[in-house]
Amino acid sequence: MLRRLAVALSASVALAACGANGSGTGVDAKHIVIGVHGPKSGPAAAFTEGAIAGFRLYIDQINAQGGIAGRTIEIVEADDQYTVSxxxxxxxxxxxxxxxAYNIIGADPAIGALPEFERQGTPYLTVAAPLELAQESKVAFIFPTPLELLAEAVPSFTQTSLDPQGTKKVGLMWENQDLMREMRDHFTAVAKEAGLDIVVTESFDRDAASYVQNVKRVRDAGADLVVLLGGVAVPEVLKAAKTIGYAPTWTGAGAWTFDMMNAASGGLMEGVQALRAGPVADAPDYKDFLARLHKTRKPSPTDELGYSGWAGAKLIEQLLRRLGGDLTRQRLLDELKSGTSEAxxxxxxxxxxxxxGPDRRYGSAAAMPSMVRGGHWVITGNPASRFK
Structure with missing residues (x-):
């Protein structure tokens, strides 16, 4: 009996590892297993809760409709604590x-995760990661738009939409972490090429007790247009500016371009124009998403991030359907490297x-010109990688 049990266990392990039809890791005759990591503990846990809710909502919808290639999708979650380690x-x-594997929020965890997934040969989709690190990887795919590419588009957006006469002095404020440092470098390189007059560059920490001194240094340098490259700390930067009566033209790119961030700022983003990777609350299916989500939970400030999770699940669905039932890791990686391009x-x-594809492996380079109107971010122009 013990021998029979050992044989059965060996068979089940082989099935899980290789798949009932030899499909490969994470796939068998009935299931496709997707790994999701995010900060389930620590200060960013509330953001992950919203994003995971949206992700699960869309996956449940896929499974209710029969799954993909006759298989249901299972989700395995891991806590990354919003840190590199x-x-x-x-x-x-x-x-x-x-x-x-799918990284549902944040660049820092991706920096730590990507080398491990590279070593394991696990296809890795991430909402954020340093572009240079991902470009060196054989398994990574950044979506929606690498933030460095958004930052590259800000100088020409500034010149065409915010300061066509070229009279403003530009200040740059960036959140002191690896990805935003990469955004800073990409922005400053293109800004120099475009001839922008950058009079000051100032970093700020995500968890600083006060941002008043940072803002004062930018004001005292004479900046009357300030580019913000950052995330959750940006509302506090805007509040600090209001405290000292500093009201430049604000613009930029990054994770601060959400309605929930405007609400956190007390509405100080009203009228601000910036670049986003894509729509959120102004997306065509956002109301449908909310209606479905609120059948399962009460409305929450993190519903926008829930929509980001929903969008990530949609992207994964489309990728899996493109494999046509050939559900192997190598086939997926081949698809991500294929020459599908814009066609x-x-x-x-x-x-x-x-x-x-070989010319744009890591997603669309599109940047969405957007503005806060009536408390909501709305798209104001067509997406483009560079503005002429």
């Missing part, structure tokens, strides 16, 4: 169990068309 630990937890993009309501 936590991302690495989450990747080690997921890598040999899943068909593909055959993935289209989902929450993002500009996404294409990938």
């Amino acid at each position: 936590g991302g690495a630990a989450a990747a080690r937890q997921l890598g040999d169990k899943v068909f593909l 055959n993009p993935i289209r989902i309501d929450s993002l500009p068309p996404i294409w990938y």
Whole structure:
């Protein structure tokens, strides 16, 4: 009996690892296993809760409609604590169990996770990561738009939309973390090429007790247009500016371009123009998403991030359907490296068309000109990688 049990266990392990039809890690005859990591503990946990809710909502919808290639999708979650080391630990937890992995929020965890997934050969989709690090990877795909590419578009957006006469002195404020440092470098390189007059560059910490001194240094340098490259700390930067009566033209790109961030600022983003990777609350299917979500939970400030999770699940669905039932990691990686380009993009309501291939492996370079009107971010122009 023990021998029979050992044989059965060996068979089940082989099935889980290789798939009932030899499909590969994370796939068997009935299931496709997707790994999701995000900060389930720590100060960013509330953001992950919203994003995971949206992701699960869309996956449940896929499964209710019969799944993909006759298989239902299972989700395995890991806590990355919103840190580099936590991302690495989450990747080690997921890598040999899943068909593909998805980073639901934040660049820092991706920095730690990506080398682990690279070592394991696990296809890795991430909402954020340093572009240079991802471009060196054989398994990574950044979506919606690498933030460095958004930052590259800000100088020409400034010149065409915000300061066509070229009279404003530009200040740059960036959140002191790796990805925003990359955004800063990409922005300043293009700004120099474009001839922008940058009079000051000032970093700020995500968890600083006060941002008044940072803002004062930018004001005292004479900046009357300030580019913000940052995330959750930006509302506090705007509040600090109001405290000292500093009211430049604000613009920029990054994770601060959400309605929830405007609300956190007390409405100080009203009238601000910036670049986003794609629509959120102004997306065509956002109301449908909310109606479905609120059948399962009460309205929450993180519903926008829930929509980001929903959009990520949509992207994964489209990728899996493109495999045509050939559900192997190598087939997925081949698809991500294929020359689909602009002729055959993935289209989902929450993002500009996404294409990938040797010339643009990591997603659309589109940037969405947007403005806060009546408390909501709305798209004000067509997406473009550079503004002429």
